[in-house]
Amino acid sequence: MAGEDEKAKGKMQSGAKGPAKLDRRELLKGLSTVPALGLFGYAWNAQRQHQQARVEAAAAPPAAPADLQEINVALIGAGAQGQVLTEAMLRIPGLRFRAVCDIWTEYNQKRVVNTLGRFKHQVNGYEDYREMLDKEKAIDAVIIASPDFWHAQHTIDCLKAGKQVYCEKEMSNTLEGARSMVLAARETGKLLQIGHQRRSNPRYIHCYEKLLTEAKLLGRIVTVYGQWNRGVTPDLGAPDRYLIPEARLAQYGFKDMHQFRNWRWYKGKGGGPIVDLGSHQIDIYSWFLGANPSHVMASGGQLYYDPKTHEWYDTVMVVYDYDTPLGPAKAYYQTQTTNGSQGYFENFMGDQGTLLISESEVNNPGSLYRDPNAPAWDEWIQKRYVSAPQIQEVKEKSDAAAIADVRESVAPDRHTVPVALRDPYHQPHLQNFFDAVRGKAKLNCPAEVAYETAVAVLKVNEAIEAGGRLSFKAGDFKV
Numbered sequence: 001m002a003g004e005d006e007k008a009k010g011k012m013q014s015g016a017k018g019p020a021k022l023d024r025r026e027l028l029k030g031l032s033t034v035p036a037l038g039l040f041g042y043a044w045n046a047q048r049q050h051q052q053a054r055v056e057a058a059a060a061p062p063a064a065p066a067d068l069q070e071i072n073v074a075l076i077g078a079g080a081q082g083q084v085l086t087e088a089m090l091r092i093p094g095l096r097f098r099a100v101c102d103i104w105t106e107y108n109q110k111r112v113v114n115t116l117g118r119f120k121h122q123v124n125g126y127e128d129y130r131e132m133l134d135k136e137k138a139i140d141a142v143i144i145a146s147p148d149f150w151h152a153q154h155t156i157d158c159l160k161a162g163k164q165v166y167c168e169k170e171m172s173n174t175l176e177g178a179r180s181m182v183l184a185a186r187e188t189g190k191l192l193q194i195g196h197q198r199r200s201n202p203r204y205i206h207c208y209e210k211l212l213t214e215a216k217l218l219g220r221i222v223t224v225y226g227q228w229n230r231g232v233t234p235d236l237g238a239p240d241r242y243l244i245p246e247a248r249l250a251q252y253g254f255k256d257m258h259q260f261r262n263w264r265w266y267k268g269k270g271g272g273p274i275v276d277l278g279s280h281q282i283d284i285y286s287w288f289l290g291a292n293p294s295h296v297m298a299s300g301g302q303l304y305y306d307p308k309t310h311e312w313y314d315t316v317m318v319v320y321d322y323d324t325p326l327g328p329a330k331a332y333y334q335t336q337t338t339n340g341s342q343g344y345f346e347n348f349m350g351d352q353g354t355l356l357i358s359e360s361e362v363n364n365p366g367s368l369y370r371d372p373n374a375p376a377w378d379e380w381i382q383k384r385y386v387s388a389p390q391i392q393e394v395k396e397k398s399d400a401a402a403i404a405d406v407r408e409s410v411a412p413d414r415h416t417v418p419v420a421l422r423d424p425y426h427q428p429h430l431q432n433f434f435d436a437v438r439g440k441a442k443l444n445c446p447a448e449v450a451y452e453t454a455v456a457v458l459k460v461n462e463a464i465e466a467g468g469r470l471s472f473k474a475g476d477f478k479v
């Protein structure tokens with residue numbers, strides 16, 4: 001998440017760790033009620049200051065060329081991700097913000113309207129997106145960052161109102177919802193980009209196009225491993241002065257303020273961490289393997305958090321089977337929410353090499369390991385597709401503890417992927433969308449592609465419930 005990612009970590013949290021003697025669930029329950037305490041106020045204010053600093057740091061967009069067509073933009077859902085996207089869009093030339101819609105009029109809506117005002121975008125705020133669509137006829141494109149269970153309705157109504165749409169992942173919390181979004185895009189002929197932003201990340205594109213497809217550095221990929229490990233996160237809350245009246249919460253499908261702030265964990269609203277976090281990376285599995293999965297088996301559990309407020313699994317382990325164009329492959333994925341060690345990455349292992357990659361620019365951004373038996377990579381080093389190798393340290397024979405068994409594989413040399421993203425993570429994907437709106441690019445993640453990922457990911461929760469191995473039919477991935 002903030003990706004879900006960093007952003008969710010950065011969200012306003014309702015507390016911090018308490019005395020070690022408390023039972024885990026008691027502790028977390030306690031944390032979720034901390035709003036009354038000074039600690040919550042401190043966390044809330046610290047977070048506000050952090051967000052403020054981030055926004056101030058957003059560079060003004062470079063001057064737009066005189067002939068650049070201006071695009072009128074509206075945002076639906078001005079929460080954590082809506083704000084991250086807004087900050088990225090403020091760096092893209094040729095955009096004119098017109099409206100912000102958010103049901104949390106007391107806080108998130110006001111904050112993003114004010115932020116945009118500071119950057120000289122005079123926008124109108126709306127609680128109801130239908131009123132916004134009725135009144136704001138000039139809008140060309142709508143960016144949707146509402147909770148997953150609203151995506152289908154928001155997207156379909158915007159497409160039908162003639163708008164081009166960028167909708168955050170997960171496309172929908174149900175397959176029916178995702179399917180109806182694909183159909184609406186097709187019927188209206190409007191663009192629908194889904195927010196799997198790695199599809200536009202220059203490092204991922206370089207790895208797919210240059211390293212895997214052209215140079216074939218991994219040979220045949222047979223196994224894949226990926227993870228998103230996240231440390232314990234207290235429930236999100238809100239200060240009393242910003243509470244939303246119950247009637248309004250109910251009108252928009254939330255039973256109370258806790259569910260409104262923590263919708264990801266609730267059935268019928270989000271899909272839990274496997275959908276929230278896993279969908280980004282399972283999307284890459286299919287992209288890089290050139291195939292959708294044929295089978296899935298999964299195990300998951302509510303191992304740590306209060307199951308009454310965390311209805312989805314906090315820990316999930318998945319094994320997919322793929323029939324790739326080069327042969328069968330197996331892919332493991334895990335997401336857990338109680339220890340953030342080693343963060344998030346994907347690791348593709350072929351018979352000639354390994355690619356370890358992450359969206360993170362600081363942890364595992366991109367390493368390659370050539371299998372000692374694979375052909376030399378000199379040509380690709382000269383072409384700057386990969387860096388020169390950093391030779392692995394040879395252990396001294398005198399170091400008894402380091403004497404390797406003669407049957408151990410020789411440790412391969414490490415190369416790096418020489419492509420970094422210096423912009424905010426979501427900027428290239430948004431830029432690709434706006435380029436497509438101007439007719440100058442094809443979408444990198446159109447609805448049909450995101451639908452395939454939704455099929456693969458949503459099936460995991462089904463497989464956990466079924467307690468067995470489930471099959472996909474080829475037709476499952478098509479609308």
Ligand SMILES: NC(=O)c1ccc[n+]([C@@H]2O[C@H](COP(=O)([O-])OP(=O)(O)OC[C@H]3O[C@@H](n4cnc5c(N)ncnc54)[C@H](O)[C@@H]3O)[C@@H](O)[C@H]2O)c1
Binds near residue numbers: 005
């Ligand atoms: N691509 C990524 O890396 C990434 C990262 C984080 C979140 N996301 C996605 O972004 C979306 C939002 O996530 P978030 O973390 O910002 O959640 P959030 O709870 O912080 O924000 C959601 C916002 O939507 C508003 N909202 C709720 N119902 C609404 C409605 N019917 N109409 C208008 N506004 C409504 C809420 O008031 C809130 O401000 C989710 O779909 C999430 O999966 C994507």
